[in-house]
Amino acid sequence: MxxxxxxxxxxxxxxxxxxxxxxxxxxxxxxxxxxxxxxxxxxxxxxxxxxxxxxxxxxxxxxxxxxxxxxxxxxxxxxxxxxxxxxxxxxxxxxxxxxxxxxxxxxxxxxxxxRTLQTQIRAAVAPWIADLFRSVPASAHGPAYWSVSPAVAQERTAGGLPVGFEDDGAYLSPLHRTLARATLAVPGALRHVADPEAFRYATLRHLVARRDLAVVSVWNPTFLTLLLRPLRAWADRLARDLDRGTLSADVPDAVAAGLRPDPTRAAEVRRLIAQTTTEADLVAALWPRLALVSAWADGHAAGPARSLQALVPQAAFQPKGLIATEGIVTIPLWGHGGGAPxxxxxxxxxxxxxxxxxxxxxxxxxxxxxxxxxxxxxxxxxxxxxxxxxxxxxxxxxxxxxxxxxERAVSDRVGEKLHEGHVAQALAALDLDGFSMVAPDDTSAPIRYVLFSDASGLPTAARRLDEALQTNVHYALARRLGQLGPVAAFRVRGDAEAGYLAGCVALGQRLGDVKPTALHRDGGWADRFEGDWVA
Known part of the structure; x- marks a missing residue:
């Protein structure tokens, strides 16, 4: 209520x-x-x-x-x-x-x-919220999970300016921030949890406690897919914590504040685990009132977004608008096939x-x-x-x-001028299941590009990809001159999406800034992923 x-x-x-x-x-x-x-x-x-x-x-x-x-x-x-x-x-x-x-x-x-920039951002958030609650009334009937960004170390510039917001809600006005906090299913203190597994478990602990969860808003669709993946494996632990009102993870006290014993929900979780066979059925049973999921769905995020929609069949799905730290370009409006400026x-x-x-x-x-x-x-x-x-x-x-x-996602090691849009089209034509990404391998002689994927049939896929990339005259010339070797294949073992997120964070990106991509311009991904070269 x-x-x-x-x-x-x-x-x-x-x-x-x-x-x-x-x-x-x-x-x-x-x-x-x-x-x-x-x-x-x-x-x-x-x-x-x-x-x-x-x-x-x-x-x-x-x-x-x-x-x-x-x-x-x-x-x-x-x-x-x-x-x-x-x-x-x-x-x-x-x-x-x-x-x-x-x-x-x-x-x-x-x-x-x-202050003016913050006001401008609020001027974009407000019409989205108003349109969302009007168009999907059930989205306003319960709490929401707004994904939180891990905290950055607080620092100041040489001139004394703070670097970074103290919390994600700082973009909002005091009134809107107070109202938004009253709807949170997960406390903002979670941003201070550095360990990825503890972060995921603590988030699920709070979410599972809320049968009335109405909205989930994340940036990267893969983030939510990975978050929900261990639900069944952690079910007994989650049920015990629900029973006792505890949180069995190494987290700050503020993350566990407000938790209460809920034996009824614990029993329900155990029953639903036993009664469901698929992950989508389990998610639908745990959160039957989930009305809306919001995440990136355009560009190379389209595939992960489709996978996420299949995992949360009970909820409507809305693609995010185009939002950057610098400002907001588009606002999603319900029932329209794009974002409004x-x-x-x-x-x-x-x-x-x-x-x-x-x-x-x-x-x-x-x-x-x-x-x-x-x-x-x-x-x-x-x-x-x-x-x-x-x-x-x-x-x-x-x-x-x-x-x-x-716009300028171009990898250009030897003059090949490889554009992400071209790579994305080539990968789409391969119709590979699961995760796929192309990145350079600067350790080989000559330099080459690598298809990183958890799909099968990679040797053939790599050959077809190399042929498709040669429709770029600069890439084709580099191949003919021997400046680039043929595309190699690397089969990713384990959780490819988790490996990609961890690799991007290791390169200095914040978790909230990581976007799916067809072409990553940094090398070294064979050392970041678990897997094997495929000949």
Whole structure:
């Protein structure tokens, strides 16, 4: 009942922002112009604003003429100045903290967060929540599991700025944060559990206690699949903990706070384990009121998302919008085949795949693909996010967008210019079951690419993959010149998805930043996976 009341209050508090968002969808040019001019006026006297004449810009087109498109290399020197304590660099408003992010495109980046940027993110979360609770009413009838990111070591920059949010809910306003916490099925203190097995067990212990679980929201669909996998193996231990009100894992006291003995639920868990034969049946029986699962489902996450949907048959599935640490690009709307642009959050531009002038939301054409530029209240201006989207339809007067992949996910060891999109198409044509990924092997002579998979028939698959990759003229030339060897095959043993997640974390990514990929540009994966070379 507590969660249901909190959800009702959350939906009510989200309505004003949702109304503004839908008004913007009906007139995207007007909404984006107003947001742009307000942003430029606020920062006209900053170092960046003076350099590019923010104060003289009066229209969307003048903005494009005056201000350059930038990537992280151009932004980093300004962020270094902010980190050292200098004010009025990118924003007139004080920077509250620097949020670290990373990924396949490079090392760690520190994204400046201001109060305005946090407000902009809330302006995107609110319409999603309002639409979700209205479209799937049962999703508001119980508690939710929002996956938590492991805590980063708290540190400060040389200029005294905090690095990283203290908890995931810090993006929300105090009111929304209070309401969201009242719906949590799992305590936020879990982010301080460093051991992966203890983290998984403690999460399941809390989830199994909640028969009324209504929503599960995670980023990577593989994360939830791996989380649920040991349910049956841990059933006796979970039932004992339910019986006693305990948590038999090495975790901080705050993680176990509030647990109470529940012999009725313990008996039910034992009975359901005995009565069910498949994992999907067990999941459906344990959480019969689970109404919604939200996770990535576009790009290379499509396969893992389908596997997850099969594991939670009782729940509706909603793909995530396109969300980055830098800002929010799209918001999922129920019943639409793509995400709606976050028009009340940031100024969005879309660079045509073949080049040309970046388009604003009202200029996007259905069927075309675009790179994304963000202008945010955190000081990023015409910032190339590195993601590619496809316009797949329309909502009101605005485009519906689907994430396709990383814009510049290219591996180029010897001039082969291998793009992730090409590799993803080639892997899809192989129709391999389970996990599959391609990565370079820099230890071989000559260098080669490796198909890492837990599927059968890998020698044939590797040969077919090598042939498919040679439709890229640069890859084909490197093969003919002997600069690249043929694709090799490595059969992954054990839990391939878990090995991939662990490998990415070992490379410095945060768990919440790890995305499925067809092509990983780092080598060394034969040492990270358990398995064998296949000839």
């Amino acid at each position: 507590r969660a249901r009341l909190a959800n009702a209050a959350w939906a009510l508090a989200s309505r004003p922002a949702a109304t503004a968002f839908h008004r913007a969808l009906a007139d995207p040019e007007r909404a984006q112009t107003a947001l742009l001019l307000a942003t430029l006026r606020a920062n006209a006297n900053t170092a960046y604003g003076r350099a590019y004449g923010f104060g003289r810009v009066q229209s969307l087109r003048q903005f494009q003429d005056a201000v350059p498109v930038v990537g992280w290399d151009e932004v980093a020197p300004y962020v270094d100045r902010i980190a050292s304590g200098e004010a009025n660099v990118l924003t007139a408003e004080p920077v509250r903290l620097l949020e670290p992010t990373g990924g396949s495109s490079g090392g760690t980046k520190w994204i400046p967060y201001t 976050a028009l009340t959050s940031h100024v969005l531009e879309f660079v045509p795949e073949g080049g040309g002038r970046p388009r604003f939301a009202h200029e996007v054409e259905t069927g075309a693909r675009y790179g994304v530029l963000l202008t945010t209240g955190g000081g990023l201006t015409r910032y190339r996010l590195g993601d590619t989207v496809e316009a797949v339809g329309q909502v009101a007067a605005s485009p519906l967008l689907r994430f396709v992949g990383r």
